[in-house]
Amino acid sequence: MIRNIGARVIDGVWRLGFASRFLFLLLRYSGQSFLRLHLTLREIYFSGVLSLLIILVSGLFVGLVLGLQGYETLQRYGSSEALGVLVALSLTRELGPVVAGLLFASRAGSAVTAEIGLMKTTEQLKAMDMMAVNPIARVAAPRFWGGVISMPLLAALFSAMGILGGWLIGVAFIGVDDGAFWSQMQAAVDIRYDIVNGVIKSFVFGVAVSLIAVFEGYDCEPTAEGVSRAITRTVVSSALAILALDFVLTSFMFRG
């Protein structure tokens, strides 16, 4: 059993080292991949545009739920006008980046891992190497940058949609005052402190999720089982990375 644990630890360290080297190579060859920009655009289409629907719909529903629950709690203290503040702050600071990141990891990250894993299994990556085409520049880097570019935009869309959802429930259905809803929100939300920090968070999550997805695909065992295990690992470790990074970033950014 001890031998098992030892083997796992060594394997983990090994993979960590490979992941770091992989990130270095990715950054080094991304200049080459930007020369063929349409590859990156294609990946933005696959991971960004095709994730739009799920992001928008879940953003709307999260906003609706926040509106209902927030109103329920706030009206007990007679301050239901603060609903806008509650919805906007919780979305821009936390829920927007985190939930959009989790959805993005399971919607787009898993697809990237599956694609690259299958390419490896069918030895397309080796074939590229044979033809003197660098697979990191041709396959990995565009997918990485596609994810990194898409993620902040998706998180912003999620937050905006959620605030509209909160407005819909609060103002249109329940009847909170429209002016108070927006003006209290505008007084409480600070551009640099809340919104820019939220965008920074979503950017960091985008880097983490994209790196994990591309790396797991690149590193998977070239068998059917290996690909499926790599996809599972992508989703699990992306979710863990997002939540852990969120804690670290929050403790740096929002310190009273």
Added chain:
Amino acid sequence: MSRSTIDLWVGLFVLMGGAALLFLALKVGNLSAASFTESYTIEARFANIGGLKVRAPVKVAGVVVGRVADIRYDNERFEAVVSMAVESRYEFPRDTIGAILTSGLLGEQYVGLEPGGDERMLKAGDVLKITQSAVVLEKLIGQFLFNKAAEAPQP
């Protein structure tokens, strides 16, 4: 160029993301109001700032005219020095009084300015002459008890 449809979708996606960011910045965060307007700094010394925080509003007649930019402690005069960034379009007389007030019973603390009657205006870097410190609840209660005890009829 068979990728034109994909380009279109990507362009649309980026536009939507940009629009969402703009919505967050303008409608939710109200960018136009504060962050980028020009401002000048004035200072005020307080014996006690209570729970005043950096970025707390500076208000005149209830209207926000600036933000608290910095709070530090002057170890020679044993006072707190509060620097405030006030928007350039507002000017106040030199005998303006600064006070630390609380919005509502349990609200946040802010700096309230009471303009005086001087002809000359405050310039950047000026220090307010008269200030009123934050009210500390414990001190207030202590004073109240003290007065009550003093009022009590002597046997």
